[in-house]
Amino acid sequence: MKAAVLYRAGGPENLRLEKREIPLPKQDQVLIKIKAFGLNRSEIMTRKGYSESVHFPRILGIECVGEVVEDPSGEFRKGQKVAAFMGGMGRDFDGSYAEFAVLPKSIISSFESDLPWEILGALPEMLQTVYGSLHSALKINKGETLLIRGGTSSIGLLAAELAKSEGLKVISTTRNIDKQNLLIENGADRVLIDDGNLSNQISKQNIKIDKILELVGTSTLKDSLASVVQGGIVCMTGMLSEQWSIKDFAPMDFIQAASYLTIYDSGKIRVDGQYFQEFIRKVEAKEIKPVIKKIFKLEEIAEAQSFMESNQSGGKIVVLV
Incomplete structure (x- = not known):
């Protein structure tokens, strides 16, 4: 072979x-x-x-x-x-x-x-990661606002589609202004240009973010944690920044009071195979693209x-x- x-x-x-x-x-x-x-x-x-x-x-x-x-x-x-x-x-x-x-x-x-x-x-991995992140980790609910940081990745694009199909408002981020249309065409209601300080943008525009899917990783995690509402959840799933850890991580400084930080790792939590078959059926029916x-x-x-x-x-x- x-x-x-x-x-x-x-x-x-x-x-x-x-x-x-x-x-x-x-x-x-x-x-x-x-x-x-x-x-x-x-x-x-x-x-x-x-x-x-x-x-x-x-x-x-x-x-x-x-x-x-x-x-x-x-x-x-x-x-x-x-x-x-x-x-x-x-x-x-x-x-x-x-x-x-x-x-x-x-x-x-x-x-x-x-x-x-x-x-x-x-x-396979795309569905497992997105479904697990949204449901097992972020516990999304209809009517919530989800921010996807790293929205133009394959995980980010599918997450926007699935979240939108389940009744959430979706805000996706990109560093490239030319990719705004790609995000809108694939489920995002709104696009923010990621300048590394999203929390400032969100505060100035008075945007309420219930859940954040963090796909960039450790380099933007602190800013994402400052962007979610009290009681909200940030799930770090991706590492587009290719950094595993945070030097001098201080939980009291990073995490807002009464808010939550979690991760999703498809190597440790597996989504049942029936969801994969159901997902394939949705792709066949062109409900998900x-x-x-x-x-x-x-x-x-x-x-x-x-x-x-x-x-x-x-x-x-x-x-x-």
């Missing part, structure tokens, strides 16, 4: 396409023929060496869709369509940057759909990562295998 293997941390050119033997599944594992996968920021951070627990060589990739080739337990039938994500995929064991992968059954969900693979490949910015081939994986790192995307990047 073809696989893109990372032997050492560094630039996208370090992803080497090579031939490997197709792995064999053991008990509680399934061999999957990978059809497509979405790119994720965490894979760039792993490639750069920011994930200290990841040992090389490693095949990256934290999600995929494909078809079952072999399941020793017989739970999944040959040819069955499945999605897989997280659970150590592409980090503790080899992931989706390949034509085949052996994955634990615990991270696999079956589904039915006639959607093309390039659309299906965009969905995930934004796919660009599609690459496996042979173009280095180019795909470079494109994501350039911050040009404004939607999900998908690789067809």
Whole structure:
């Protein structure tokens, strides 16, 4: 099989396409023929060496869709369509940057759909992260105002669509004034240009923000916490800034009294597979339209990562295998 293997941390050119033997599944594992996968920021951070627990060589990739080739337990039938994500995929064991992968059954969900693979490949981690952030972490309610910081990311765009469909008012942010229309077209009622001091803008314009989905990360977290109403919730889900931690974090200074800070991590909390199937049905019915910015081939994986790192995307990047 073809696989893109990372032997050492560094630039996208370090992803080497090579031939490997197709792995064999053991008990509680399934061999999957990978059809497509979405790119994720965490894979760039792993490639750069920011994930200290990841040992090389490693095949990256934290999600995929494909078809079952072999399941020793017989739970999944040959040819069955499945999605897989997280659970150590592409980090503790080899992931989706390949034509085949052996994955634990615990991270696999079956589904039915006639959607093309390039659309299906965009969905698993994106849906899990957005649904979990909005419902498990932020506990959104109809009529609330949600601010999405980092709105032009694939997670931000889908979060706006889902929140709007559930009756929330959505405010999305971008640093690029040219991307305002993209945000409005994908669910945002209003756009704020992120100058790093949103709390000041929000205070001056007397905007009431009930919940904030923080996708930029630690570099803007303090400002986001100052932007939410008393009793509101800020959920840090993304790290577009590529920073894991905050130096000299002082909770009494960062968090407003009687307000809440939480996180969402799809590697630790999994959304039930039935929601993924329901989400696919909504995409099929065109009730939800995930934004796919660009599609690459496996042979173009280095180019795909470079494109994501350039911050040009404004939607999900998908690789067809």
